[in-house]
Amino acid sequence: MRYIRFLKYPRRSYSKKEQSPTISSLITITSDLGETFCSRDVAVAADLVRDEDGGSVARKVCQWRAGMRNLQVDISIGDVAACPVKLHVAAAKYENADDLREYLNGTGSDIVSAWSETLGLAGKTTGSTVERRLLSQNGKTLTVREEAGESIARHIWYEN
Numbered sequence: 837m838r839y840i841r842f843l844k845y846p847r848r849s850y851s852k853k854e855q856s857p858t859i860s861s862l863i864t865i866t867s868d869l870g871e872t873f874c875s876r877d878v879a880v881a882a883d884l885v886r887d888e889d890g891g892s893v894a895r896k897v898c899q900w901r902a903g904m905r906n907l908q909v910d911i912s913i914g915d916v917a918a919c920p921v922k923l924h925v926a927a928a929k930y931e932n933a934d935d936l937r938e939y940l941n942g943t944g945s946d947i948v949s950a951w952s953e954t955l956g957l958a959g960k961t962t963g964s965t966v967e968r969r970l971l972s973q974n975g976k977t978l979t980v981r982e983e984a985g986e987s988i989a990r991h992i993w994y995e996n
Contacts, residue, residue: 837939838865838874840950842984843906845963846923848913848955858910859884859955863925865900865907865947870986876902878947879928882909887920887954897928922967923952935971 844862861882865874878900884893896911909925926934926949938944948970953963968980 838867838947840865840880840925840947841870841986842925842950842952842966843986845984846952846955849910856912858912859894859921859923860908860910861923861925861952863907863909863950864905873905874900874902874947880907880909881926881928882911883924883926884911884913884921884955885924887922893919893921920954922954925950934969937971937973940973 841864842861843864844860846859846861849858849860863880864870865878865880866872880898880900881895882898883895885891886893894911894913896909898907898909900907911923927945927947929945934948935944939946948968951967951969953965953967955963964984965981966984968982970978970980972978
């Protein structure tokens with residue numbers, strides 16, 4: 837199993853290349869202890885999702901290449917109103933949910949997605965935890981939070 841991790845937490849910036857405000861983050865796809873990186877090509881979908889209703893505000897698909905250690909993700913937010921959003925980064929083929937039933941059956945993704953804390957587009961974005969949403973065998977979504985960053989010494993919280 838692999839995990840998407842935020843090495844640099846999502847933040848608002850201005851992209852000269854895109855000529856617009858962006859949400860930027862540096863991610864990696866790694867094993868649970870961070871000792872090995874994903875060794876195959878994976879399409880990675882990054883979505884900015886409105887906090888209030890879960891609707892997508894902006895989306896970008898990036899390519900993780902075998903041998904990479906990290907991937908820069910920049911999503912142009914253009915004329916989006918300053919509404920609170922979360923950044924969701926997942927394997928593009930399996931972006932709807934991290935379904936444990938599919939994983940256990942071998943039909944789902946072996947890459948667990950990451951959700952940021954709420955990002956206020958109007959001001960500074962500072963966050964420190966990553967949210968994992970896992971769909972259990974009984975259909976209930978389990979939410980687990982962990983500290984972001986490169987350290988393997990992470991605190992983990994389960995939310996009911």
